[in-house]
Amino acid sequence: MRIHIQNPESDPPFDFSWExxxxxxxxxxxLGAGHSVTIGRTKADCAAALHDAEILIADIAAIRxxxxxxxxxxxxxxxxxxxxxxxxxxxxxxxxxxxxxxxxIHAGKAGEFGIMSVLMLASRIPEFVTQxxxxxxxxxxxxxxxxxxLTVLGLGALGGTSARHxxxxxxxxxxxxxxxxxxxxxxxxxxxxxxxxILPTTEFLLVAAPLTAATRNILTRERLKMLPRGAGLxxxxxxALVDQDAVCDLLESGHLGGAVLDVFVPEPVPQNHxxxxxxxLIISPHTCADDPNTYNPQTLDTFFNNLRACQAGRLAxxxxxxxxxx
Amino acid sequence: MRIHIQNPESDPPFDFSWExxxxxxxxxxxLGAGHSVTIGRTKADCAAALHDAEILIADIAAIRxxxxxxxxxxxxxxxxxxxxxxxxxxxxxxxxxxxxxxxxIHAGKAGEFGIMSVLMLASRIPEFVTQxxxxxxxxxxxxxxxxxxLTVLGLGALGGTSARHxxxxxxxxxxxxxxxxxxxxxxxxxxxxxxxxILPTTEFLLVAAPLTAATRNILTRERLKMLPRGAGLxxxxxxALVDQDAVCDLLESGHLGGAVLDVFVPEPVPQNHxxxxxxxLIISPHTCADDPNTYNPQTLDTFFNNLRACQAGRLAxxxxxxxxxx
Numbered sequence: 127m128r129i130h131i132q133n134p135e136s137d138p139p140f141d142f143s144w145e146x147x148x149x150x151x152x153x154x155x156x157l158g159a160g161h162s163v164t165i166g167r168t169k170a171d172c173a174a175a176l177h178d179a180e181i182l183i184a185d186i187a188a189i190r191x192x193x194x195x196x197x198x199x200x201x202x203x204x205x206x207x208x209x210x211x212x213x214x215x216x217x218x219x220x221x222x223x224x225x226x227x228x229x230x231i232h233a234g235k236a237g238e239f240g241i242m243s244v245l246m247l248a249s250r251i252p253e254f255v256t257q258x259x260x261x262x263x264x265x266x267x268x269x270x271x272x273x274x275x276l277t278v279l280g281l282g283a284l285g286g287t288s289a290r291h292x293x294x295x296x297x298x299x300x301x302x303x304x305x306x307x308x309x310x311x312x313x314x315x316x317x318x319x320x321x322x323x324i325l326p327t328t329e330f331l332l333v334a335a336p337l338t339a340a341t342r343n344i345l346t347r348e349r350l351k352m353l354p355r356g357a358g359l360x361x362x363x364x365x366a367l368v369d370q371d372a373v374c375d376l377l378e379s380g381h382l383g384g385a386v387l388d389v390f391v392p393e394p395v396p397q398n399h400x401x402x403x404x405x406x407l408i409i410s411p412h413t414c415a416d417d418p419n420t421y422n423p424q425t426l427d428t429f430f431n432n433l434r435a436c437q438a439g440r441l442a443x444x445x446x447x448x449x450x451x452x
Numbered sequence: 453m454r455i456h457i458q459n460p461e462s463d464p465p466f467d468f469s470w471e472x473x474x475x476x477x478x479x480x481x482x483l484g485a486g487h488s489v490t491i492g493r494t495k496a497d498c499a500a501a502l503h504d505a506e507i508l509i510a511d512i513a514a515i516r517x518x519x520x521x522x523x524x525x526x527x528x529x530x531x532x533x534x535x536x537x538x539x540x541x542x543x544x545x546x547x548x549x550x551x552x553x554x555x556x557i558h559a560g561k562a563g564e565f566g567i568m569s570v571l572m573l574a575s576r577i578p579e580f581v582t583q584x585x586x587x588x589x590x591x592x593x594x595x596x597x598x599x600x601x602l603t604v605l606g607l608g609a610l611g612g613t614s615a616r617h618x619x620x621x622x623x624x625x626x627x628x629x630x631x632x633x634x635x636x637x638x639x640x641x642x643x644x645x646x647x648x649x650i651l652p653t654t655e656f657l658l659v660a661a662p663l664t665a666a667t668r669n670i671l672t673r674e675r676l677k678m679l680p681r682g683a684g685l686x687x688x689x690x691x692a693l694v695d696q697d698a699v700c701d702l703l704e705s706g707h708l709g710g711a712v713l714d715v716f717v718p719e720p721v722p723q724n725h726x727x728x729x730x731x732x733l734i735i736s737p738h739t740c741a742d743d744p745n746t747y748n749p750q751t752l753d754t755f756f757n758n759l760r761a762c763q764a765g766r767l768a769x770x771x772x773x774x775x776x777x778x
Contacts, residue, residue, distance in 0.1 A: 139593050234596045235575075238621065242571035245564050249740065251572075255581050258735045261728040263720035267465050269743045270560045294620055295564065394589035402587040409584045414575065417595045 128199070130175035131165045132184035139418035140206070141167075142183070142426075150426035157430050157437075176200065183429060190218045202436075204429040206422075208232055208283070208415075210446060211337040211364060225446045226432045230283045231424035232415035236334070236362055237287025239414040243386035244271060244292060244330050247358030252384035252406040272296035277328040279321070279344070280335030281309050284362055284415065288332055300324050304340075304450075318344070325352035330360070337364035338451035347372035356383040362414050365391040374404045382406070388414035454525070456501035457491045458510035465744035466532070467493075468509070468752075476752035483756050483763075502526065509755060516544045528762075530755040532748075534558055534609070534741075536772060537663040537690060551772045552758045556609045557750035558741035562660070562688055563613025565740040569712035570597060570618060570656050573684030578710035578732040598622035603654040605647070605670070606661030607635050608778075610688055610741065614658055626650050630666075630776075644670070651678035656686070663690035664777035673698035682709040688740050691717040700730045708732070714740035 133141045142165060151158030164175050172189050176182070176197040183204045186193075190213065193200065200223050205213075208229035219225060246252065249268040257264055276292050278285040281303045289299045289311040301312035302321055309315050316324060321344070325331075331353060335341045345368040353359075359382055361368055370391055376382040387401075388410040395401050401409060432442035446452065459467045468491055477484030490501050498515050502508070502523040509530045512519075516539065519526065526549050531539075534555035545551060572578065575594040583590055602618050604611040607629045615625045615637040627638035628647055635641050642650060647670070651657075657679060661667045671694040676685075685708055687694055696717055702708040713727075714736040721727050727735060758768035772778065 234598070235594070238571050238596055239575055242568055242575060242577075245568035246572070246577075249561075249565055249568060249736070251568075251734065251736070254736050255734065257737070258728060259585060261723055263737050265737045265739050267739050267742055267744050268561070269745055270564055272560070397587055402584060408577065408581065410575070410577070410580050411583070411589050411591050413591050413593050416593055418593050419595055 127161050127180045128178050129161050129163045129181040129183065130172070130179040131163065132172050132175070132182065132189060133165065133167045134185050135167060135188065137185075140185075140416075140421060142422050146422045146426065150423060150430065153427060154430035154434075157434055172196075183425075187212055193223075194218055194220050202226065202433075204228070204425075204432065206425050209336055209364065210452060214451070216448065224436075224442065226429070226442050227444045227446060227452075228425040228428045229444050229452070231421065231428055233283035233287040234420065235417040236284040236415035237291055239388070239410075240284065240288025240332055240334065240360065240362060241291035241295070243360040243362075243408075244276060244288075244297070244332065244358070245295075246386055246408070247330055247360070247384045248274065250384065252386065252408050255408060256405045273298065275300070275327055275329045276332060277302060277324050277330070278312070278332045278334060279318075279367075280333065280341075280363060281312070281315070282334065282336070285332065285334035286311060288334065288362075300328075322349060322352060325349060326354060328353055328357060330358045333359070333361040333363045333367055335363045335367055336452040337366055340451075342366055343369060345369060347375075350376055351381065353382070355381055357381075358383055359385040359387075361385075361387045361389055363389060365389040365393065370401075374400055374407075377404050377406050384408075386410065388412055453487050453506045454504050455487050455489045455507040455509065456498070456505040457489065458498050458501070458508065458515060459491060459493045460511050461493060461514065463511075466511075466742075466747060468748050472748045472752065476749060476756065479753060480756035483760055498522075509751075513538055519549075520544055520546050528552065528759075530554070530751075530758065532751050535662055535690065536778060540777070542774065550762075550768065552755070552768050553770045553772060553778075554751040554754045555770050555778070557747065557754055559609035559613040560746065561743040562610040562741035563617055565714070565736075566610065566614025566658055566660065566686065566688060567617035567621070569686040569688075569734075570602060570614075570623070570658065570684070571621075572712055572734070573656055573686070573710045574600065576710065578684075578712065578734050581734060582731045599624065601626070601653055601655045602658060603628060603650050603656070604638070604658045604660060605644075605693075606659065606667075606689060607638070607641070608660065608662065611658065611660035612637060614660060614688075626654075648675060648678060651675060652680060654679055654683060656684045659685070659687040659689045659693055661689045661693055662778040663692055666777075668692055669695060671695060673701075676702055677707065679708070681707055683707075684709055685711040685713075687711075687713045687715055689715060691715040691719065696727075700726055700733075703730050703732050710734075712736065714738055 181202045185206045202224045204226045248271045276297045277300045279302045281301045299312045301309045301315040306317040347369045384406045386408045507528045511532045528550045530552045574597045602623045603626045605628045607627045625638045627635045627641040632643040673695045710732045712734045
């Protein structure tokens, strides 16, 4: 196939290299052979390649406008992102062109970040950081996480892996997802429509859902207030899942005991935004799921895995389901 | 036996209650019955009880001066601490009185804090906190910990449990202790005399040793500089194990990529001390190993476990070995 890989204009840690491509080809066995491949960076590179490319591997956001006009032979887009909320609406996507994501590859890093955040909240690190900023030594005591109650909203790669780690530490884990069906790493799973029933007994709430019409602002101010006093909040999904201003208010009032947030509205967080000085809050700059050492190799493995399924007449595992929005 | 429990004068989270005592008695079976027990708080309470007490359960530091003068029948002191460096020299301890610690009970909480700190360093949380203090959004990328190299200095309850968690996450763990003998949760163990051989390949260094004549300032400036650029440092042992001023210098220069410290010289860290503003440093106020929900129950279980061994003619498991200093 004629494959073009488009690197981001300015995000060097995530540039695809020829070495990465060749290593992925070697891992892919027979599927890796016989392709005609280019790697580009500029819009001109992209335009030249789209002329005859059948497969495009790229962080689509910056170049999607070019696609309907310049890519007559395109059959497959392998996006180098998992969350596609930033690509909607999909009127730029030509009919008949498959859109695959790299969902799943963030599991390792994000799962570690998820359980790290739970442990940080249990040890009261956000409060320590606030005290440190004030130059204040004051003993505050945390607790072990064994036996404590974690609710994970969204049981995809990020939430599911976080749940698995939480079980290792002996936590009681309740998952929340679209349908109420069991998950191997949760003690219980409830449907998203029942979310309010679990909030009053949730000690730690980990938000790891995709952003869709159904999940936008799912954690309203009213729902956040249903959490017990002192609860901890983690968001590794998308900022718009949560009423961010309510989070700040509830941290300031002490209703929330602490928060670790990786995602915000807007990003970057503007200078002088109240988030920067909200107490008992740790801000991670939307990099919690991204490990440059493993990101591209795993994305390419995902691509070849999709291609294998496709050639066998099956649905590509990470093909976007446009009715669900991810 | 005649047992006196002395509560700290002012540390309410760690007060022993009658409920805790009775629950421990119930767990201890036959050993729990038939004791005459008092619980006190003031120096007068202590003096009155020491008159006939055979066993004293207390955080000894504040009352040790009373012991040689006022406790003619005393046979056993069950200290409610694990580190006894603050009790040396031991000239206050009457001959023939056994001194037991509660070492081991900090394993759960400290082990979670240890692996949490490793995950924080791998995710670059100390740098994020420094950026946050400056109101600065800048993407920095961390990594998964699988395959990365952790060195644990001290393989007691704190270090050993941290090592076990690190193995769960797939790290390569090297332990350092007095003698070079295997540990079930380490890929390799080296003797403390060989410490310098492991520093250049250590990505994360977790310090969890007791403070003794042999370990004081074991991490000199010269040794800290042997760590590779960007290495992360964790100290959950004692502040005086490490050249603290060198840690600050190496954080400021960027040679150390980050640090999570729970112990300092002196404590409390004074106002306006350079530690408060040292970059890429997280300060925890020496509470990393203490969970008020489990501390006293586990301390009492340790006491009854020691008593059982003692009555069976064996050495109490947490009796202080004065030749080793812990």
